[in-house]
Amino acid sequence: MSTLARIALLGPGSWGTALGLQLCRNGHAVRLWGHEAAQVAAIRRDGENRHFLPGHPIPAGMQPTDSLDEALADATDCLVVVPSQAFRSVARQLAERLPSGFGVAWATKGLDVASGQLLHTVAREELGERPLAVVSGPSFAGEVARGLPTAVTVASGQAEFATRFAALLHGQTFRSYTSPDMVGVEICGAAKNVLAIATGIADGLGFGANTRAALITRGLAELIRIGTALGGRPETFNGLAGLGDLVLTCTDDQSRNRRMGLALARGKTVDEAKAEIGQEVEGVVTALAVHRLAKRLGIEMPISEQVYRVLHEGVSPAEATRALLEREPKPEFV
Ligand SMILES: NC(=O)c1ccc[n+]([C@@H]2O[C@H](COP(=O)([O-])OP(=O)(O)OC[C@H]3O[C@@H](n4cnc5c(N)ncnc54)[C@H](O)[C@@H]3O)[C@@H](O)[C@H]2O)c1
C-alpha cells in the first residue's frame, strides 16, 4: 500500500462514491466534493449516498463537502469523477486553485462534446502542464462498493504518476494496472458506452446471443479504427479499458448505457429512458461526439452511427437495425 494520502474526490455520484470507498479501504482520507449542497447534505444526513449508491455506509474517513476549497485544503491528490460534460468546468475551477505541478487524475469516461476532444486534451488546455492520469476499465460502481474483485488501468504520459494513482487504488480486491496510452484508454472508455446502447437495443428487440456477439466484435473493430486514427496503441484495445469494458457494458444490465438501449427498444424516448435510469448515461452525448469525430476523420463506424441516429435523429430501433443488416457484404478484415 502507498503512504496514506488525503484525496480530494470531486463528484459524489455512484462512481465517485465507490472509488472513495475503495480509497478509504486502503486507509486514505477522502474529501468527497459535490457541487450541489442539497446532495452533500443528504449524504451527511443519511450516512450513505442513498440516491447514487444506496446501501453502502460512508466510512469515517470520507467527508462529504460542498466547498471545493475545503476539499482541496491539505489534499495530497485530486481525483475527478464528474460526468464528461462537467469535466471542463471542474478542470477550470481546479486551475484557479491548484499549485503548478499538482497532478490531477480522473475516472470520467467520455468526450467533450462541444470540441470533440478527449478529456486529457481538455485537461491540458485548462490545467496546463502537470501530471495527468485517467482511471478506466470494466468497473461497475456497485461491485466495487461491495468489494468484488475488479481490475482497472491507470493511464498517464508520466509513468510515475500512473504508478502513484494505481498504488492509491490498488487493494486486495481491486487490481490497478498502469498504461502509458491515455489516448487509447480514453477513446475506449468513451466509445464503448455507445456500443453498449447498441447491444441493449438488440437484446431489447429480442435478438439473440449471435447478434450480441456480432455487435461486440464488430463494435470492437469500430473502436480499433477510431482509436488507431487518434493514435491509440493497438494493445490497449484488447486490454481492460478496451475489450474488457466493452464486454462488461454490452452484456450486463448494471450498465446504464445498455439499459438505455433496452428502454429505447421498448419504445421509450431518450428523455423517458433517462428519467427511468435517473443517473448519467454517458453514451447519449458521446454518440453525438463520436458521430462528429468519425465524420471529421473519415472513419466508418456503422453501429455507432445507427445508435447516433436513434438517439439524436429520431430513427426507430427497428429502422436502425434494418439499415445495419442491409449493408453490402465486405471482407471482415481490411
Ligand atoms: N457508475 C459506474 O459504475 C461508473 C464506472 C466507471 C466510470 N464511470 C464514469 O464516471 C463518471 C461519473 O459517473 P457516475 O456513475 O458517478 O454518475 P452519476 O450519475 O452517478 O453521478 C454524477 C455526479 O456528478 C455530479 N455532477 C453533475 N454535474 C456536475 C457539475 N457540473 N459539476 C460537478 N459535479 C457534477 C452529480 O451531482 C453527481 O453527483 C461518468 O463519466 C461515468 O461514465 C461510472
Ligand SMILES: O=P(O)(O)OC[C@H](O)CO
Ligand atoms: O453504467 P455504465 O454503462 O455507465 O457503465 C459503467 C462503467 O463504465 C462500466 O465500466
